[in-house]
Amino acid sequence: MQGSAIIHYPNLNTVLMIENALKESDALLNREQLKKRLPTKVMHQTLNVALRYLEDSGKILDGRKGILWIHNPSPKLDKAIREGIEL
Structure with missing residues (x-):
């Protein structure tokens, strides 16, 4: 997190x-719903670190309206992406 030290890191x-x-959710979830x-129970800071990791690895989208699984x-699909032409 940018300005504060991370106290709790999530485990695997x-x-x-x-x-x-x-994955099991079929709709957008905000942090409280998640x-x-x-x-x-998961500490808020630990949840944020885990969500940042999942977003950086391309598994979720974390926006203002909520969090969505996209992986x-x-x-x-992998083959189509590798062999496709970028526009």
Whole structure:
């Protein structure tokens, strides 16, 4: 986080738990809705660090209206992206 030191880093289980909650959601979620869907409590700063990681890795979009899972592990999609022409 930019101005403050990160006190709590998420562990792998926390990141996977957040990933699963976002994958199972069929709509945009804000941070409070996401926290309610998680099976265990997660500190706000830890959640923000995990969400930043997921956004940087291209798995989610985190916007003003909410958080959305966008990762698609389809091999056909990967091939189309690799072989496609960039406009």
